[in-house]
Amino acid sequence: MTDTLLDFGDPADLEQVRRDFRAWLVENPLPQREADEPLPVFLHRWHRQLHNGGWVGLDVPEEYGGRGLTSLHQVAVSDELGRRGAPGVPRIGYLAHALSEFGSEQQRRHLLPRMLAGDDVWCQGFSEPGAGSDLAGMSTYAEPDQDGGYTVNGQKLWTSYAQFSNLCLLLARTDRTAEPHTSISAFVLPLDRPGVTVRPLRAANGDDEFCELFLDDVTLTQADRVGGEGDGWALAMTTVAYERNALDTGHLPKYGLLIERLRRRAHEDRASLPDGLLSEIGRCVVDYQVLVAHSRRRIAERLAGQPAGPESSVDKLLMTRAEQRLYETALKVQPEEVHTAGGDVFGDYLYSRAASVYGGTSQIQRNIIAKRLLRLSANSRG
Ligand SMILES: Cc1cc2nc3c(=O)[nH]c(=O)nc-3n(C[C@H](O)[C@H](O)[C@H](O)COP(=O)(O)OP(=O)(O)OC[C@H]3O[C@@H](n4cnc5c(N)ncnc54)[C@H](O)[C@@H]3O)c2cc1C
Incomplete structure (x- = not known):
């Protein structure tokens, strides 16, 4: 399902970057999380490993420690990781955008390379x-x-x-x-x-x-x-706008993988699935495809030089709906996961409840859409 993710006017070298990354992954598999190792510490080790391979900050200019490629290249790396169920690239893109846009030249030269390398957390x-x-x-x-x-x-x-x-x-x-x-x-x-x-x-x-x-x-x-x-308010709005795109956050391939799992399970156990569950899986597929289309559009706009803005609130709402419905459905298809504390689907189901809160609640996204996109108020601030 994720094969259709990036087929829009791809830069000529995108496939090469994917091939290089796949080859690197063979030589540099995901490290094992040690017993009692806190998740952020484990993810930081993975961050450094990815950075050492040159896979963090592909879309950041070379003078700031990146590779001077495009957002699509970075998304391709996230996509490859997501297909393997591996943790994505570190979620620093939104901070990097805020610093790039608002930081002084000195801050960009000092802070961005350190952020990409994981020297600063x-x-x-x-x-x-x-x-x-x-x-x-x-x-x-x-x-x-x-x-x-x-x-x-x-x-x-x-x-x-x-x-x-x-x-x-x-x-x-x-x-x-x-x-x-x-x-x-x-x-x-x-x-x-x-x-x-x-x-x-x-x-x-x-x-x-x-x-x-x-x-x-x-x-x-x-x-x-x-x-x-x-300038803090404008910076905050830039930060959260970049925090709301499902491609930047690397969520999409993860959803795609789970949907595939659900579809396989539905085919195998078709006779025993409760009534209505097949159509619920179908709705998850539709949510996912709509989210993919919107997220791709956002990246296409970014490649055309358009900064992230209030449109990202639409993506955030779509992402929240897709994620929450997907994990609710997954627990119905695999009810045994409910009883497996720490099981990945159950853990992700619990965390999906937070999607309608972090990065601005769903009500606030609707307010932004009403005021800033639909102009339903004279005061159009988000
Ligand atoms: C997993 C997670 C990670 C987070 N990480 C961070 C972080 O790293 N840094 C950080 O700064 N914050 C972080 N947050 C905080 C997050 O940004 C806030 O929780 C969020 O902005 C909502 O604020 P609040 O919790 O104070 O709820 P409130 O603002 O008190 O809202 C309570 C309820 O009232 C509704 N509401 C409030 N105002 C309106 C309105 N004008 N119109 C309609 N409805 C309204 C809300 O939608 C919500 O349902 C995180 C939150 C979560 C869940």
Whole structure:
């Protein structure tokens, strides 16, 4: 099913990149996760291995540590990994885009190669206890000082894997009087700065993904700021727009594999499948194909030089629907997975519930579509 993923005006060398990557994978198989090795640590090892082979940042310019190819080349690598059920390339593309677009030349030259190599591990400090959907209502404040630096106070929440990170892309207000969308700035926060406390939170499924981040009189310099003062909102919107494409996130091949599994199982056990389950599998296939078409369109637009924008909210909704229906259906086709705590389908089913929350909830995506794509409000901010 994934064969149709990339057949639109492919660059001439795309097949060669795929062949080279397949050959590399034969020589460099996925490492084994060690007992008790935290997932982010295992994925970091895999990140470094991929980077050593030259398979991270294919679409990043060479002067910033990449290979100067296109998003399609990077997607092809994700696709090959997804077909094998291997973890995808590290999910840093959206951070790389934000830094490329808003960072100074010095930040791009220093931070991008380190990000691609896995020398720095980043987390995203946007949400707060009182500001998730209403991100513009954040209260973390970076008080400007006379030397052009800042003193930061506040709290972030849901900061994924901060305990395994050394840098945080932080949003903080830098002006108490300006309206929210022009008073937020973005910073690179080294997590070992005095005044930073990272406290992991145990989720209901036992995972330690989330952290609280406490900021008490943390000092930041002007050089830590990404973009101009007040550019934080635009940077955040760029970041989440790139976070919402199913091709960038590498989710598509994973869905494709599971659908194939379900189809095979449905053929084998046709007589014993409960009523209606075949048509549910059919709906999963339709969701998947629609998502593929939309995601491909987004990449085609990017190749044509169009930056990611509010259209990505459509992709996020489609991805959420496709993912949640797929795992719900998978558990009906393979009910034994429900009882296998830690089984891949059951674990993925549980995590799929979060798809309608992370990166902006489904309600917020609908608000963005209504305001910014359909222009249903005079105030068209997302
Ligand atoms: C797995 C996962 C990973 C995450 N990782 C990170 C991370 O690394 N860094 C980070 O900064 N954040 C992260 N988040 C946080 C995420 O961005 C927020 O959870 C999300 O933006 C929603 O904010 P909230 O949880 O405060 O919910 P709220 O904003 O309180 O929303 C509660 C409910 O009200 C609805 N609602 C709120 N406002 C409106 C409105 N105007 N119109 C209609 N409905 C509305 C929402 O849709 C939701 O159903 C993560 C979340 C998850 C689930």
